[in-house]
Amino acid sequence: MSAPVQATTVARQAGQAAQKGFRLHDLWPPVLTFALVIGLWELAVWFFQIPLYLLPAPSQILETFLARPVFLLRIGLVTFINAVIGCAIGVSLGCLAAALCVRWRVVADGLVPLAVAASAVPIIALSPLMGIWLGSVSPLSKIAVVAVMTFFPTLVSVYRGLVSPTADALMLMRSYAAPQRAVFARLRAPAALPFLFGALRVCATLSMIGAVVAEFFGGPQNALGVYIKTQAGILRTREAWSAILVACLFGLAFYLAVVLAERAAMPWKRGR
């Protein structure tokens, strides 16, 4: 067997794969598309002379943002923290519920169809109720909305991951007389990891949206959603848009953090 030759080949492939993992060139198509859309938007606003209160040009939005970046980022941070805390709670409880579903199939039979249905329901509609229960100005009501929003998709996805191991993979564990604990820790949980990160990607985006929109129904003055709603209410569209830009930035940062964590947590996926 030509093991050494194969070894260097694999090592080289692994190296290439690791480099390919960064995929800088993969960024170009979306960046170009984005630039194109922004450019067209800018042109359209000037060309059709769209009034400022209807739709400001990207350059005007940026200008407004740059006039008070610290203020805007600070109110963005208030909302972002709610989003992160809510997401952490929702995802943790979702994982816990998924684990219980695997342990007791009765729980799964009851909970999983419900969760699938709930994933399709606009949970954001709960916001006013959460306001009643937990205080409309309190961050707790926003955190609760986000937690509920992220709970169901996490439960569904992680449950699917936990039951994804094949009959053969499970039989192998059985042949080692592995205790349930070991089957969970060494087979089901790692098999569910890609599913968890899939859910996290969705939840990262979802939770920033949820936190902002929840604030439309009330919240502290120094929060992004409240600011957007007030400014839009008095037709200060530019100001509202600059706050939306901040929401996008935080949402994107959250998403990227998840992607980086995913890459760090699953080295065996990098080369593919």
Added chain:
Amino acid sequence: MSTPPIIEFDRVNKVYQSGGGPVTALLDVSLSIATGEFIALIGPSGCGKSTLMRLIGDLEQPSSGTVRVKGKTPAQARLDRDYGIVFQAPVLYEWRTVRRNVELPLEIMGRPPAERRERAMSLLRMVGLGDFGDAYPYQLSGGMQQRAAIARALSFEPSILLMDEPFGALDEITRERMQTELLSLWSNATPRPTVIFVTHSIPEAVFLADRVVVMSPRPGRVQRIVLIDLPRPRVFETRESPRFFTLVTEVREALRATENERVGA
């Protein structure tokens, strides 16, 4: 045979309850396998080879009759970790490096890390994967993955090795090489494990086994047992010897007899 049987089937039936009514997978199977023997199970697909193997490994229960393994129930033998299993697919855990895949059974059995590591590396060297301990499964070819799976099955020195078409997905050239490698692993192991090797390749069965158990389908029965008296160690030239051809023909005719019987019935 002088050695006492390690595995004994006594009039075993296995009926699966499926959507389309009961399916008799095994009918009245009696079989006794000696310690250290290399048994090949051959027969057309659906004749119950996998079922027979799973009954030994306590992965299925017989509907009637008894299976004894080292004088115990298969369940007890499984709890005593008497079985190493290799499937047609390598079933390596993709999130573990090759070495940690081989360590998996030892980890579950609570062996100390240093011992696990050493054992895994020595096995990987034995199957020609010494340089691949830190690679992930996806970086290996199908044959290399299957070698790792065999190393994993041998890691805890089980006394019985259950192999369900382990080379079925490999190309002919790799397949023949792996057959020779398997025989050398098997004959160098002390004590030598008893091997139940499921295949539907006639030359493979004859090349590897001490006895070839020919099964007939629907319902699965033991049709004939062909004693393979080829000398060991078996080498490349074994496949070219007249005796090899004679035995291949004998197994082939036994298999054809099962077909005729079915057509005639």
